[in-house]
Amino acid sequence: MPPVYAWFLALRYLAARRVNLVGMLGVAVAVWALIVVISVFSGFLGEITDNVRASSAELLLTGVRERSSYEAVREVLERDPDVASTAPRLRHYAILYPYQPPRALGGPAMSTRALEANPLAFNFVELLGIDPEREARTSAFATWLANPGTGARSALASLYRVDDPAAPFAVPRERQEEAMRLLGQRVPPGGLLEASPGILMSWRRLRFSEQVEPGQQVELVSARFAEQARAEDLKKIRGRFAVAGAYETRHRLFDDSHALIGLEALRTLLGHDAADPEGTDLVSEVAIRARPGADLDTLARRLAAAVAGVSGGTVQTWRQQNAVFLGAVEQERGLMKIVLFAVMLVAAFLIYATLHMMVTGKFRDIGILMALGASPQGIQALFLLCGLTVSGLGCLLGFLAGRWSAVHLNDVNDAVHARFGIELFPRELYSLERIPYRLEAEWIVQVLVAALVLSLLVSYLPARRAARMPPVRAIAYE
Amino acid sequence: MTQPVLSAEKVVKGYTLGGETIPVLRGVDFQVHAGEMVALLGASGAGKSTLLHVLGLLDPPDSGRILLAGQPVHDLPIRERAAIRHRQIGFVFQFYHLIPELTALQNVLLGRMMLTRPLAWLRERRAARARAVQLLESVGLGKRLRHRPAQLSGGERQRVAIARALIARPRVILADEPTGNLDSHTAAEVLEILFRIHREEGISFVLVTHNAELAARCHRIVRMKDGLVLG
Ligand SMILES: Nc1ncnc2c1ncn2[C@@H]1O[C@H](COP(=O)(O)OP(=O)(O)O)[C@@H](O)[C@H]1O
Ligand SMILES: [Mg+2]
Numbered sequence: 222m223p224p225v226y227a228w229f230l231a232l233r234y235l236a237a238r239r240v241n242l243v244g245m246l247g248v249a250v251a252v253w254a255l256i257v258v259i260s261v262f263s264g265f266l267g268e269i270t271d272n273v274r275a276s277s278a279e280l281l282l283t284g285v286r287e288r289s290s291y292e293a294v295r296e297v298l299e300r301d302p303d304v305a306s307t308a309p310r311l312r313h314y315a316i317l318y319p320y321q322p323p324r325a326l327g328g329p330a331m332s333t334r335a336l337e338a339n340p341l342a343f344n345f346v347e348l349l350g351i352d353p354e355r356e357a358r359t360s361a362f363a364t365w366l367a368n369p370g371t372g373a374r375s376a377l378a379s380l381y382r383v384d385d386p387a388a389p390f391a392v393p394r395e396r397q398e399e400a401m402r403l404l405g406q407r408v409p410p411g412g413l414l415e416a417s418p419g420i421l422m423s424w425r426r427l428r429f430s431e432q433v434e435p436g437q438q439v440e441l442v443s444a445r446f447a448e449q450a451r452a453e454d455l456k457k458i459r460g461r462f463a464v465a466g467a468y469e470t471r472h473r474l475f476d477d478s479h480a481l482i483g484l485e486a487l488r489t490l491l492g493h494d495a496a497d498p499e500g501t502d503l504v505s506e507v508a509i510r511a512r513p514g515a516d517l518d519t520l521a522r523r524l525a526a527a528v529a530g531v532s533g534g535t536v537q538t539w540r541q542q543n544a545v546f547l548g549a550v551e552q553e554r555g556l557m558k559i560v561l562f563a564v565m566l567v568a569a570f571l572i573y574a575t576l577h578m579m580v581t582g583k584f585r586d587i588g589i590l591m592a593l594g595a596s597p598q599g600i601q602a603l604f605l606l607c608g609l610t611v612s613g614l615g616c617l618l619g620f621l622a623g624r625w626s627a628v629h630l631n632d633v634n635d636a637v638h639a640r641f642g643i644e645l646f647p648r649e650l651y652s653l654e655r656i657p658y659r660l661e662a663e664w665i666v667q668v669l670v671a672a673l674v675l676s677l678l679v680s681y682l683p684a685r686r687a688a689r690m691p692p693v694r695a696i697a698y699e
Numbered sequence: 700m701t702q703p704v705l706s707a708e709k710v711v712k713g714y715t716l717g718g719e720t721i722p723v724l725r726g727v728d729f730q731v732h733a734g735e736m737v738a739l740l741g742a743s744g745a746g747k748s749t750l751l752h753v754l755g756l757l758d759p760p761d762s763g764r765i766l767l768a769g770q771p772v773h774d775l776p777i778r779e780r781a782a783i784r785h786r787q788i789g790f791v792f793q794f795y796h797l798i799p800e801l802t803a804l805q806n807v808l809l810g811r812m813m814l815t816r817p818l819a820w821l822r823e824r825r826a827a828r829a830r831a832v833q834l835l836e837s838v839g840l841g842k843r844l845r846h847r848p849a850q851l852s853g854g855e856r857q858r859v860a861i862a863r864a865l866i867a868r869p870r871v872i873l874a875d876e877p878t879g880n881l882d883s884h885t886a887a888e889v890l891e892i893l894f895r896i897h898r899e900e901g902i903s904f905v906l907v908t909h910n911a912e913l914a915a916r917c918h919r920i921v922r923m924k925d926g927l928v929l930g
Contacts, residue, residue: 222816222817222818224812224813224814224815224816224817225812225815225816225817225819225820226809226812226813228817229805229809229812230798230800230809233800233801233805234800236800237800585796586798588796589796589797589798590809590813591757591781592755592757592784592790592792592796593784593785593790593809593810593813593863594781594782594784594785594786594813594814594867595781595785595813596777596778596781596782597777597781598778599781599813691758692757692758693749693752693757693758696790696792696794696796697748698794
């Protein structure tokens with residue numbers, strides 16, 4: 222513990238020199254930025270982790286051999302006591318565009334240009350064929366249907382809300398005819414021959430398009446290889462679907478790319494129908510829900526081994542399925558920490574510079590103190606305390622400001638938006654209602670300790686120089 | 700004769716400038732006894748200040764010994780020398796050397812703070828403050844406690860410095876031309892204070908001066924020339 226004069230003088234020296242405010246504010250800004258920015262990143266990471274988790278099955282069997290049968294796989298999977306349920310999935314790719322009635326029925330000429338102006342916002346979709354009943358038991362499918370329009374969103378959302386979650390792909394014929402009329406298309410005399418099967422589009426696609434009517438028909442184009450044929454034997458696939466409504470998992474990457482249709486409808490499209498007796502049961506992946514408390518990683522390994530002889534393929538946990546995406550955000554947060562730490566280094570340098578100046582200016586005082594009986598260690602402690610006090614006050618200020626900013630971030634953002642029309646944080650970009658933040662005590666302690674240790678390190682050189690000053694030269698002259 | 704409180708034996712001290720060593724003290728023997736007031740006279744550059752610094756353990760001798768109450772102290776570790784300087788020796792300088800940020804009272808208190816830990820200080824603070832006020836009153840500055848050095852005259856500053864030298868109750872005060880920077884009237888006032896303290900407290904004094912009249916009032920006069928004590 223340094224003697225009392227070191228504490229006493231450190232405070233008085235600092236109070237008498239306003240230049241020390243610079244170092245203090247530097248530390249405060251660095252601490253503030255490290256707390257606010259990283260808290261928002263952590264909040265964001267927490268939020269997207271939740272969203273990613275909601276968009277993914279707990280475990281997913283993928284990469285199965287061609288023509289794998291769901292029943293066979295299901296039997297093996299559900300034999301495991303830790304498996305609660307499974308759901309079959311079939312995946313294909315397609316181009317989607319609004320249905321245009323043939324010219325005979327008054328439709329315009331179809332052109333590539335018309336495709337480019339597609340109000341569905343994206344032509345290309347990953348089609349996920351699902352069994353709604355099994356899916357609802359296995360993934361968060363029910364939540365996906367309930368999500369659109371929650372919170373203070375536009376009235377548009379309720380328009381696309383699925384009426385009956387138990388039969389999400391059923392779109393009544395009258396509704397489809399009504400949509401045609403609303404779009405100015407001529408309904409054939411006597412009405413449509415049959416209702417098209419439903420397709421669920423993501424809320425992210427639909428929310429900007431006031432041109433897509435619920436029940437509107439969309440055309441779907443894809444291709445597949447003919448069974449046991451040469452590679453160039455490509456078969457065109459065409460299908461007509463009706464927009465059944467919107468879903469939202471809140472995981473951007475999933476929502477931007479996926480459209481959901483009934484498993485049977487997709488099988489039919491792909492030609493796995495009655496004409497192909499084995500084809501009625503084909504899957505490309507199987508979603509799996511584990512019993513609560515089961516360790517997903519060990520279960521994934523066990524299931525992969527179990528299905529090795531049946532379908533092959535790998536079993537991935539929801540984290541593994543999204544490893545690249547989650548890893549990228551975490552990487553960004555890590556990078557941000559490094560960038561912001563540079564601010565801390567600048568602040569530390571400011572402390573060093575002001576302290577160096579102070580030691581030079583206090584040359585005579587140091588001689589006087591030694592004449593009064595100060596030891597070199599005491600003199601060193603005096604200037605270390607100066608540096609530590611500057612950064613300690615900076616830490617306190619930065620911490621209080623950082624905490625306040627994080628807690629009031631949304632109010633500040635709203636106020637700035639209302640006043641200047643600028644969004645500090647583009648919430649829309651991440652489809653977030655509120656800017657998320659997570660004040661992690663561990664991180665705050667790390668920041669504060671780093672600031673204090675750093676200031677101690679940079680104070681060491683000036684303090685040592687002070688301790689080594691020869692006292693007699695300082696007091697020999699005025 | 701009693702044992703000297705503070706003495707120098709064959710002290711040699713030189714300063715190295717540009718590779719060349721300039722001898723400043725060339726074998727100095729010097730003593731000051733308990734309660735004694737010694738005047739140290741000599742031309743400028745004779746080595747008086749240097750001798751005071753070596754005696755006060757601020758600067759180590761190149762050779763020779765410094766004894767405090769008969770015990771050699773010049774080769775103690777730097778921390779212990781600092782502690783002895785704090786407890787036993789008080790300095791008064793020609794240029795006062797107060798800390799400009801502190802008030803008169805704080806400057807005096809600083810003379811008590813060198814070895815005290817913060818917690819102990821909480822207990823000692825009141826007593827120390829009372830003594831500092833009393834010392835400042837005794838040098839006639841009872842109404843200047845909260846003034847900073849810049850707000851005080853030269854004579855007042857030197858009186859603060861004297862109070863500061865006294866607060867730790869030293870055995871010896873080393874005063875280096877304490878009136879060298881004051882007009883004759885103020886100088887006389889300051890000297891009266893020094894003589895009074897000497898009388899009342901029985902502290903030993905080494906007084907560097909150019910003033911022969913003043914020297915005559917001391918118990919003993921020691922003259923220096925070219926780094927040697929004469930006679
Ligand atoms: N720190 C120092 N470095 C170099 N030379 C010094 C130093 N201190 C004193 N001297 C030299 O030592 C000599 C004696 O100085 P000093 O003791 O101050 O004499 P006095 O006090 O008698 O006038 C002078 O020539 C001075 O220049
Ligand atoms: Mg001198």
